[in-house]
Amino acid sequence: MKRSIIIMLMIVAIMPLNAQTLEEIVKKNYEVSAMEAYRNATTLQITAKAYQGGMEIPTIISIKKPNMVRIEMTVQGMSVIQAYDGARGYMINPMMGSSDAIDLPPADAAKLKDQVMFSADLEAYLKDNILEMAGEAAVDGKPAWKIKATMPGGEIVTVYIDKSSYLQVKSETNVNQMGMEMAVETYISDYTDFEGLKFPRTTTTYANGTEMAMIMIDKVVKNIPMDDNMFKLK
Numbered sequence: 001m002k003r004s005i006i007i008m009l010m011i012v013a014i015m016p017l018n019a020q021t022l023e024e025i026v027k028k029n030y031e032v033s034a035m036e037a038y039r040n041a042t043t044l045q046i047t048a049k050a051y052q053g054g055m056e057i058p059t060i061i062s063i064k065k066p067n068m069v070r071i072e073m074t075v076q077g078m079s080v081i082q083a084y085d086g087a088r089g090y091m092i093n094p095m096m097g098s099s100d101a102i103d104l105p106p107a108d109a110a111k112l113k114d115q116v117m118f119s120a121d122l123e124a125y126l127k128d129n130i131l132e133m134a135g136e137a138a139v140d141g142k143p144a145w146k147i148k149a150t151m152p153g154g155e156i157v158t159v160y161i162d163k164s165s166y167l168q169v170k171s172e173t174n175v176n177q178m179g180m181e182m183a184v185e186t187y188i189s190d191y192t193d194f195e196g197l198k199f200p201r202t203t204t205t206y207a208n209g210t211e212m213a214m215i216m217i218d219k220v221v222k223n224i225p226m227d228d229n230m231f232k233l234k
Helices: 002-018 022-032 035-040 106-113 121-127
Strands: 043-052 055-064 068-075 078-084 089-092 131-139 142-150 156-162 168-177 180-194 197-207 210-222
Touching: 022 121, 022 131, 022 142, 035 197, 068 106, 078 106, 089 106, 121 131, 121 142, 131 156, 142 168, 180 210
Parallel strands: none
Antiparallel strands: 043 055, 043 210, 055 068, 068 078, 078 089, 131 142, 142 156, 156 168, 168 180, 180 197, 197 210
16 A cells, blocks of 8 residues: 555655646756747748649748748749738749739738747747647557647637657648648658757658648858848839
């Protein structure tokens, strides 16, 4: 009997040491992701290659505080550009038969604006009280915490945080594309230090289990001069 009591007391004593609260996980993720370096940056330029449909697509992403984004992709020798100037979104797509800039629909402009990465999403979601623990799962054979975010519009995004590194290794959500519901999974790996910024070199996205695209980062540079006009296409 005494031995059983001692064992129970030991278990109770150990449990708080092993348990991780949502707040602790988000705080540690913020630290290991070097988010202070992002917050202190004024601009980011990301040079990458996207792989989709058997094509290699050179891509340059330019981001300027507080909320300007420009994505330029070279597809079959032509430049396809999307940009958000802080108020409006634009696109130039010569593959659609015109080199003139057109306005992006508000929903697409909002998605483009979401590419701004000077702040930590999980930290903001925690403050907005839209996060909750959703159990644990293995990602590429390694244990991870599942954290569910219920967005204001009702969309649910599940983020997986590696239990060893505290880095995000996966996200999943459901999207409606042209009337068809798709389960979208994004795997994030090979975190690398670029000028003090912690950035994943490889991001692979699957829709309903089929690989849709992979992005490989070549270089990330911060605080280079960017004229506001480069984000205004018309």
